[in-house]
Amino acid sequence: MNKHTITVFQELFRRVGDEYSLEKTADDFWFNQHEWTEEEQKNFIKWLTDYLMVHKEARHELMNFPIRNKKRCEQTAMWFNLQYGWKTKK
Numbered sequence: 001m002n003k004h005t006i007t008v009f010q011e012l013f014r015r016v017g018d019e020y021s022l023e024k025t026a027d028d029f030w031f032n033q034h035e036w037t038e039e040e041q042k043n044f045i046k047w048l049t050d051y052l053m054v055h056k057e058a059r060h061e062l063m064n065f066p067i068r069n070k071k072r073c074e075q076t077a078m079w080f081n082l083q084y085g086w087k088t089k090k
Helices: 003-014 038-054 056-062 070-084
Strands: none
Touching: 003 038, 003 056, 003 070, 038 056, 038 070, 056 070
8 A cells, every 4th residue: 555545544544533554454344343423524525635635646646637626636535435434423
């Protein structure tokens, strides 16, 4: 896994009070380990959007077309959350 991808996973885990390690994501359903609120989810997407806007290398790691465009970065953050984000509390 690349440097910025690891940083994003570390932030994902940090936001639920856990510490990222590769072993914690070995199970196919690892993303069911924690839950977060819709507000926490929105805050993570905003953080990742801003992170992608600032870090060119992160855009190259996570985006198919790594241009510095707010809408594209936000779409990538939303995609990342859909793929790897925690369950949302009901």
